[in-house]
Amino acid sequence: MGEPPRCRPAAGVSFEEVYRAERSRLVRYLMSMGAGQHQADDAVQAAFAIAYDRWDSIRQPRAWLYKVALRESYRADASHGRREIPAGDALPDPAAAPDTGDLVVLNEEEERVRAALAALPGRQRQVMVLAIAGFTTAEIAAELGCDPAAVRQNQVRARDNLARRLGIDRRTHR
Amino acid sequence: MNRHQPDDQRHGDIALDHVINAAMSGILAKLEEAFDPEAGLADIRARRAVAAPAAVAHRPSGAGSSRLEQACDQIDLLTAWLANLISSGQQEPFAGSSFLELARDNLVQLRAGLAARTMARPEAQRLTTDVHDQVARADQILRSQHATTLDRIASDEPGHTGSLADHVEALRQLVTRLYEPDGDNLSLQPAR
Numbered sequence: 241m242g243e244p245p246r247c248r249p250a251a252g253v254s255f256e257e258v259y260r261a262e263r264s265r266l267v268r269y270l271m272s273m274g275a276g277q278h279q280a281d282d283a284v285q286a287a288f289a290i291a292y293d294r295w296d297s298i299r300q301p302r303a304w305l306y307k308v309a310l311r312e313s314y315r316a317d318a319s320h321g322r323r324e325i326p327a328g329d330a331l332p333d334p335a336a337a338p339d340t341g342d343l344v345v346l347n348e349e350e351e352r353v354r355a356a357l358a359a360l361p362g363r364q365r366q367v368m369v370l371a372i373a374g375f376t377t378a379e380i381a382a383e384l385g386c387d388p389a390a391v392r393q394n395q396v397r398a399r400d401n402l403a404r405r406l407g408i409d410r411r412t413h414r
Numbered sequence: 415m416n417r418h419q420p421d422d423q424r425h426g427d428i429a430l431d432h433v434i435n436a437a438m439s440g441i442l443a444k445l446e447e448a449f450d451p452e453a454g455l456a457d458i459r460a461r462r463a464v465a466a467p468a469a470v471a472h473r474p475s476g477a478g479s480s481r482l483e484q485a486c487d488q489i490d491l492l493t494a495w496l497a498n499l500i501s502s503g504q505q506e507p508f509a510g511s512s513f514l515e516l517a518r519d520n521l522v523q524l525r526a527g528l529a530a531r532t533m534a535r536p537e538a539q540r541l542t543t544d545v546h547d548q549v550a551r552a553d554q555i556l557r558s559q560h561a562t563t564l565d566r567i568a569s570d571e572p573g574h575t576g577s578l579a580d581h582v583e584a585l586r587q588l589v590t591r592l593y594e595p596d597g598d599n600l601s602l603q604p605a606r
Binding site for chain 1: 430433434442444445454457496
């Protein structure tokens with residue numbers, strides 16, 4: 241404790257650079273997946289804390305962080321109410337928000353879109369939210385371990401669902 | 415989008431993209447504005463300081479530690495999937511979900527014993543076999559009563575890749591390897 245984070249390169253980028261560039265995007269990703277902001281903040285911080293010591297060996301930091309942050313968010317879900325994951329990893333209490341900034345207040349439209357994304361069926365939700373985060377179809381397919389055609393199909397269904405939930409008529413809108 | 419689609423749909427797609435992009439950009443801008451990078455980095459340092467002593471206490475040093483980490487990671491993965499399946503079962507109850515709860519409890523017990531290095535091989539093997547049998551039983555019930563499978567249900571959950579049975583088998587192999595004599599003859603039994 242006390243020493244500044246080292247700036248070791250992983251895939252040519254330093255930990256600090258990636259943290260500053262991706263942290264808010266990761267929080268938005270988890271919020272769009274349905275996590276509350278406290279939980280999203282905590283999961284993202286946990287993912288970066290895990291990444292810190294492994295930074296040298298992480299070849300695709302961005303994809304790795306999205307995967308681990310989501311896993312950490314699920315772990316918080318699993319431990320909700322009682323600690324189901326033993327304390328071997330000494331995870332911080334998910335009920336306690338990390339001190340990384342103030343909670344944000346979304347406006348009505350932002351909350352409506354976030355809620356519509358979070359309400360999509362699981363696979364459609366993940367495909368859509370990863371696409372919004374800038375991952376390509378091939379990257380999403382690799383991340384989810386499925387065929388690119390399945391990613392495209394889920395994305396089409398997700399867009400249909402979203403348009404319906406958001407009241408956008410894609411057949412007659414002009 | 416598809417260049418051959420009708421104009422109406424193309425306009426609808428543009429409108430949808432506009433709504434999504436505006437909202438997502440707005441959320442990101444607010445998160446960025448509220449974000450304090452220095453506080454965030456300090457929080458990461460604090461988490462590492464907390465995690466380091468626990469890692470020393472709960473994870474062995476030497477050749478076996480990475481194997482133990484792999485086993486724990488695999489248990490975490492399966493626990494998270496089972497938690498999601500159980501959660502799905504609570505929303506749309508399906509026969510067999512109680513077996514998944516038993517499997518999850520066994521995974522939690524297995525992880526605690528392995529991480530603390532207090533679990534003997536027969537107990538670890540029994541728990542792993544129980545998890546295998548409980549997952550298989552839940553799948554069997556789903557097939558016979560609901561004409562579906564655990565993998566089909568799990569495939570709707572984000573982050574799920576591969577078959578549950580394959581991952582349970584991978585866990586069984588990882589646990590078996592943990593107890594194999596290997597160089598330092600690593601034992602999961604605590605020194606007494």
